[in-house]
Amino acid sequence: MISHPRFYWGETGNDLTPTLFKLPIPASRSLVPTGYKYVLPDQNGWSRYLHFQAAWVVVLTGLLYMIFGLLTGHFRKNLLPDEGDLSWRAFSRAIASHLRFERPSEAEAWSYNLLQRLAYVFVIFVLFPLVIWTGLAMSPAFVSAIPAAVNVLGGQQSARTLHFFVSLALVLFLLVHVGMVGLAGFRSRMRAMITGRAVTQHAVTH
Amino acid sequence: MSELESGKLKPGELAPGSMSRRKLITTGLTAAAGVAGLGVAARLGQRYGLVPPDHGGIYGLGETLTYASQRLLTRHSLAREFPRSQISKPPFPNEIEPPTDEFKRLQAGGFADWRLSVNGMVARPASFSLDQLKSFPAHRQITMLQCEEGWSYIAEWIGVPLSHVLDAVGVLPQARYVVYFSFEPDTWESIDMADALHPQTFLTYGMNGGELPVGHGGPLRLRLPRQVGYKSVKFITRLTVTDSLKGFGKGLGSASAEGGYAWYAGI
Numbered sequence: 001m002i003s004h005p006r007f008y009w010g011e012t013g014n015d016l017t018p019t020l021f022k023l024p025i026p027a028s029r030s031l032v033p034t035g036y037k038y039v040l041p042d043q044n045g046w047s048r049y050l051h052f053q054a055a056w057v058v059v060l061t062g063l064l065y066m067i068f069g070l071l072t073g074h075f076r077k078n079l080l081p082d083e084g085d086l087s088w089r090a091f092s093r094a095i096a097s098h099l100r101f102e103r104p105s106e107a108e109a110w111s112y113n114l115l116q117r118l119a120y121v122f123v124i125f126v127l128f129p130l131v132i133w134t135g136l137a138m139s140p141a142f143v144s145a146i147p148a149a150v151n152v153l154g155g156q157q158s159a160r161t162l163h164f165f166v167s168l169a170l171v172l173f174l175l176v177h178v179g180m181v182g183l184a185g186f187r188s189r190m191r192a193m194i195t196g197r198a199v200t201q202h203a204v205t206h
Numbered sequence: 207m208s209e210l211e212s213g214k215l216k217p218g219e220l221a222p223g224s225m226s227r228r229k230l231i232t233t234g235l236t237a238a239a240g241v242a243g244l245g246v247a248a249r250l251g252q253r254y255g256l257v258p259p260d261h262g263g264i265y266g267l268g269e270t271l272t273y274a275s276q277r278l279l280t281r282h283s284l285a286r287e288f289p290r291s292q293i294s295k296p297p298f299p300n301e302i303e304p305p306t307d308e309f310k311r312l313q314a315g316g317f318a319d320w321r322l323s324v325n326g327m328v329a330r331p332a333s334f335s336l337d338q339l340k341s342f343p344a345h346r347q348i349t350m351l352q353c354e355e356g357w358s359y360i361a362e363w364i365g366v367p368l369s370h371v372l373d374a375v376g377v378l379p380q381a382r383y384v385v386y387f388s389f390e391p392d393t394w395e396s397i398d399m400a401d402a403l404h405p406q407t408f409l410t411y412g413m414n415g416g417e418l419p420v421g422h423g424g425p426l427r428l429r430l431p432r433q434v435g436y437k438s439v440k441f442i443t444r445l446t447v448t449d450s451l452k453g454f455g456k457g458l459g460s461a462s463a464e465g466g467y468a469w470y471a472g473i
């Protein structure tokens with residue numbers, strides 16, 4: 001991204017073609033016309049190794065998570081919103097209670113609320129599959145075997161642009177998620193995550 | 207790993223009552239099966255050529271998984287080809303090193319003295335002029351060159367499939383890799399036989415109906431459309447067929463791997 005902070009739509013794009021948009025940052029390549037007078041150091045080698053190592057962690061743990069989520073009923077019991085909650089009234093009530101910064105009731109503290117469920121379902125079943133798909137769609141080897149993976153996205157550069165926005169959405173989710181964990185009591189939430197036992201609000205001092 | 211397992215079995219290491227004997231035995235057996243499975247996978251991977259030369263180091267596992275899975279998935283698949291109307295005008299030439307005097311001399315002579323030598327594990331080592339390479343049936347492909355940096359273009363590439371040249375020199379059955387060297391010093395790469403014999407792997411001398419411009423690697427560039435651009439090395443002068451990459455540089459398979467870039471770049 002830093003070596004070529006220009007984004008395109010369609011199959012191809014380079015310094016000689018118009019962009020969809022440009023990031024206002026200098027590049028790590030001197031040929032890219034960024035308007036900045038300096039060139040950032042090249043970090044592409046190790047960072048790409050790290051990226052694909054991390055991609056495998058996401059794919060493999062994601063697969064395990066999907067299998068166990070289906071087998072144990074975790075998705076059905078804890079993630080998919082209750083049918084009764086899927087109404088505009090329930091939705092606006094949840095939004096309103098969030099905007100008033102109301103603390104969750106004791107019962108709510110034991111499970112995910114409607115907005116949490118919707119956010120998690122979106123991240124798990126939309127953003128993660130999309131980030132993996134758009135990533136694979138940029139691989140010339142992968143699309144040689146499965147060309148439809150890139151063709152339905154509108155081309156290799158479209159896949160790159162989508163990959164950028166989906167990963168941005170994931171980073172945004174991560175920041176908000178960690179922020180909310182901090183607000184809800186970092187230590188008690190961490191303890192709950194590791195031990196599987198939740199401590200309710202009364203026992204938590206911060 | 208066996209140390210770890212035997213370590214687990216030391217009675218003092220276990221908190222009392224934390225694990226039943228049956229659970230301990232099952233866990234031990236599962237762990238042993240896992241380790242044995244990894245060992246078998248590693249041996250099978252080596253045997254079927256699924257382990258890349260840069261498999262060492264902290265990123266080796268991810269690199270090996272990528273190479274192995276793509277090699278299994280894409281052994282015979284063809285890179286996407288495009289209609290003529292999608293050819294990029296003009297194609298984007300990436301930066302090249304300023305040409306040396308020797309290169310300028312060859313260029314002034316219309317590259318008549320350019321030679322491609324082929325050696326290593328071949329029955330008949332040979333040296334080809336460009337005219338000799340052009341006397342092979344010319345093949346064309348309209349494929350995308352995509353750089354690891356993110357930019358790309360589509361062009362028509364004209365040349366001779368590498369497999370034709372390898373057939374002409376008679377590759378020995380134990381060959382596993384083809385190492386290719388550029389006129390530019392310290393610029394070399396290698397590919398496995400699946401890529402070397404792939405019908406779209408070209409020794410390219412033409413582009414978009416004309417000669418291959420020097421800016422794009424003329425007079426001779428290796429085209430490998432199923433991997434990103436840095437594997438498509440410009441100014442090719444030598445091919446060496448080998449069964450092991452250990453003797454080349456640091457043994458990582460390419461100059462880019464020595465510079466911290468992955469050897470396999472199907473991405």
